[in-house]
Amino acid sequence: MRVLRIIPTVDPAYGGPLHSMNAISEEMARSGWENEVVTLDPPNSQWLAQNPVPATGVGPGRGSVGYTSRLGQWISDNAHRFDAAVVHGVWHWASVGGGRGCRRSGLPYVLYTHGMLDPYFRQIKPFKHWIKQAFWGTQGPVLQHAHRVLFTAQQEAEAARGGFIGPKYREAVVAYGASTPPKSDPSARIASFQAKLKLTADQRYFLFLSRIHPKKGVDVLIEAFRRSAAADFGLHLVIAGPDPDDMIPELRRLAQTAGLTGRVHFVGPLAGEEKWAAFEGAEAFTLITHQENFGVVLAEALAAGTPVIATRRTNIHIELSKTGAAIICDDTSASAGQAIATFLALTEDKLAEMRRAARAGYEKRFTIRAAAQDLMAVLQEAKDTLR
Missing domain, CATH: 3.40.50.2000 (Glycogen Phosphorylase B;)
Known part of the structure; x- marks a missing residue:
């Protein structure tokens, strides 16, 4: 099975979501699943070649969300090569343009929120929350049409409910994990x-x-x-x-x-x-x-x-x-x-x-194996539901 990952960047500074994506992808490869990445990085970004999972950059985008029509076009041109997609995060064009591109192309997808719907952000920046609420008219349908919106803890899923007025989504709590140290003597x-x-x-x-x-x-x-x-x-x-x-x-x-x-x-x-x-x-x-x-x-x-x-x-x-x-x-x-x-x-x-x-x-x-197995199960379900 071939899986498309849609993420804003493969710059290592992006942190946990990127590192887990790569580790889970490598674990999935042990079961014969292939992963490929599309990002908003410019095509000449040094991080693309260095990323352990093959990555293509279609950026840079414009504005605070990184808008570019090239993302949707790339997905339309390449969707036939994939069985399902994973959208990483919200509040950026990789999420909105990626989700829209998958829907137009008939490519089933799931979406990791990566904690970005946590009510903490509403508490510390209430004005920015209302900006996000306005953007929810654009972002919300991407979650609504996802096969599943993925949370990595029950507490995260419960806290996110009702945070925004508008489209609802179908949630799932999946395992998440981290890789292990090298086996050599430390x-x-x-x-x-x-x-x-x-x-x-x-x-x-x-x-x-x-x-x-x-x-x-x-x-x-x-x-x-x-x-x-x-x-x-x-x-x-x-x-x-x-x-x-x-x-x-x-x-x-x-x-x-x-x-x-x-x-x-x-x-x-x-x-x-x-x-x-x-x-x-x-x-x-x-x-x-x-x-x-x-x-x-x-x-x-x-x-x-x-x-x-x-x-x-x-x-x-x-x-x-x-x-x-x-x-x-x-x-x-x-x-x-x-x-x-x-x-x-x-x-x-x-x-x-x-x-x-x-x-x-x-x-x-917290093993990568458990995270990979849960993700593969929900992606297989997404693919089978489309039939």
């Missing part, structure tokens, strides 16, 4: 990463790895770290990820004001073995987010055997709690600071137990 890559940070063998660190964005709560994390770990001079905080909003200068000033100079490390985006080394070498993975749909990085941390400290604003916080490898808190510096203090007070035996539970929890709930 010792060498961990040592290399620690050397990059200029950390000695007895110095430890908490890790944040994600897009640096106001909703991710990096400022709250730094303050929580100051509250509970400032006196432990052997403990550091590593902040990794792209910074599209240029937040790092202000975060550096915040760390300096908190008396953490030299102990908060901004290392930029990480990929490949270096990314996995960061996970594997961390005491804990910390995501003090104000809103998170699934959080691929949380599943990756568990896959690396690393405990997590995360907030109730993460839609999978209940699933994380059930693994026995997570401490869940509110998205405030006081609550996160208490979570960090609780973690630091754990005995070595309890820490070892949490690390074992992390990997076991990943295997039970």
Whole structure:
């Protein structure tokens, strides 16, 4: 079966949706399914050739949503090569133009919302919500005519209901997951990463790895770290990820004001073995987010055997709690600071137990295989329904 993926970009900075799309596509290939990608990237984008799943760019588009008629035309010209499509996200032309193109061409499709219907956004930007409501007349029919609109947690699906006035859609909750570290011995890559940070063998660190964005709560994390770990001079905080909003200068000033100079490390985006080394070498993975749909990085941390400290604003916080490898808190510096203090007070035996539970929890709930199987089932259903 051949599947078309429609996504705004294959720039790695796009984050979790792209990385999971590629990992799930590679898992589907093991069952003989072929995936191909069309994006709003310009045809000469360096990311197209580097993407592990074959990708074509039909951009760039115009305006804030990236409008281009070339997307619909490309789908019309190529729809005969595919059995079904997956649209990734909302509020951009890859979603609207992609969904319209599939419908005109008779190509059945499903749509991942990737957390973009979360009511959090309505709460923090009410004016922008009404702009989205106006756009729902354009976006809503794409969801309405999808075979299924896919959510990756029951909490996400329930929270999204009734968010906009207009067309309804048929939802489904599917598994979602993350890939695993390389099977080679992690010792060498961990040592290399620690050397990059200029950390000695007895110095430890908490890790944040994600897009640096106001909703991710990096400022709250730094303050929580100051509250509970400032006196432990052997403990550091590593902040990794792209910074599209240029937040790092202000975060550096915040760390300096908190008396953490030299102990908060901004290392930029990480990929490949270096990314996995960061996970594997961390005491804990910390995501003090104000809103998170699934959080691929949380599943990756568990896959690396690393405990997590995360907030109730993460839609999978209940699933994380059930693994026995997570401490869940509110998205405030006081609550996160208490979570960090609780973690630091754990005995070595309890820490070892949490690390074992992390990997076991990943295997039970967050594997790429489970995500691929669920997606293949709903795509096969979409294809069969069209007959």
